[in-house]
Amino acid sequence: MSINLLRPLVFFDIESTGLSITRDRMVEVALLKVFPNQHTEFKRYLLNPGIPIPAEVSAIHGIKDEDVKFAPRFEQVAGEVFEFLQDSDLAGFNALRFDIPMLAEEFFRVGLDLEIEKRQTVDVQLIFHKMEERNLSAAYRFYCQKELENAHSAEADIRATWDVFQAQIQRYPTLPNSVEGIAEFTGNQQRVDLEGKLIKAQDGVVKFNFGKHKGRSVVDVFRSEPSYYSWMMDGDFPAYTKKIITEIKLNL
Numbered sequence: 001m002s003i004n005l006l007r008p009l010v011f012f013d014i015e016s017t018g019l020s021i022t023r024d025r026m027v028e029v030a031l032l033k034v035f036p037n038q039h040t041e042f043k044r045y046l047l048n049p050g051i052p053i054p055a056e057v058s059a060i061h062g063i064k065d066e067d068v069k070f071a072p073r074f075e076q077v078a079g080e081v082f083e084f085l086q087d088s089d090l091a092g093f094n095a096l097r098f099d100i101p102m103l104a105e106e107f108f109r110v111g112l113d114l115e116i117e118k119r120q121t122v123d124v125q126l127i128f129h130k131m132e133e134r135n136l137s138a139a140y141r142f143y144c145q146k147e148l149e150n151a152h153s154a155e156a157d158i159r160a161t162w163d164v165f166q167a168q169i170q171r172y173p174t175l176p177n178s179v180e181g182i183a184e185f186t187g188n189q190q191r192v193d194l195e196g197k198l199i200k201a202q203d204g205v206v207k208f209n210f211g212k213h214k215g216r217s218v219v220d221v222f223r224s225e226p227s228y229y230s231w232m233m234d235g236d237f238p239a240y241t242k243k244i245i246t247e248i249k250l251n252l
Helices: 055-061 074-085 095-109 124-131 136-144 154-171 179-186 218-224 227-234 239-250
Strands: 009-016 026-034 040-046 089-092 121-123 198-200 206-208
Touching: 009 095, 009 154, 026 074, 026 095, 026 154, 040 074, 040 154, 074 095, 089 095, 089 154, 095 121, 095 124, 095 239, 121 124, 121 179, 124 136, 124 154, 124 179, 136 154, 198 239, 206 218, 218 227, 218 239, 227 239
Parallel strands: 009 089, 089 121
Antiparallel strands: 009 026, 026 040, 198 206
16 A cells, blocks of 8 residues: 555654754754655755754764854745645654654745644554554664664655655555545644644644643633733744634634
C-alpha cells in the first residue's frame, strides 16, 4: 500500500536556538516536498537567527554562531519558503509540538499566515508512538533496518522521517492511505491551535486545554471573565493561538 496524496505533502525539520516558540529562532530548516506522483523536491536553508545560539544547543545540532554569521535572516527567504509550501499539507517528526508552531510563528513575524486550519498535518512521531513508542533513531532502525547517521542534522532527520513514514504505510495495512485519514488517526484534528492550548470537543465546542479553565468552553470563559482574553493576548502565547482566540472573541 502507498499513501494516496491529493496534493503535495511537505516534510520539514527545524533546528533552532532553543525550544521556546515565541522567544527562540530558527537556524536551519530543511523541506522535502512529495508530490502526488511521488516526485520529490528538496530545499535547505541555513539561517542567521539574530540572537546567540547557546553552546548547549549547538552541542546538539552542531550549528554555531560563526556558521550562520553570513547566512540570511528568515525574513530574507520567507517569501521563497512560503511559496514552496503553497497548496501543500505539512508533515514531520514531532511536528505538531514544535516544528509547525515554530514555523508558523516565524511567518507571523514577517506578516505571512500559513493558514494551518486549511491544511492537513501529519506527525509521523504520533503514528510511531501509537504503534511502537520510540524515538526517531529507533524508528529508523525498526522500520528501515538502518542506523540513523547525522542525527539532529535537519536534512538527515527529515529524509529519515520520510523513509519511516513510507515504511509505516507499508507495515500497517490498517492505516488510512490518505493524509486526511492519517491526520484523523493520530488525533491531531482535535487541536484547534498549534500547541494544543485549545481543543475541539466531540460536540464541536472549542475548549481550553490548560490552566485554571481547562475543560471549559472558550466562549463561556470570555463571557464570564473578559480579562482572561486580555491576559492571554499580553502573555507569552504563540501568535497563532492569539489569532484563534481573537477570532472567537470577535464572534461573541
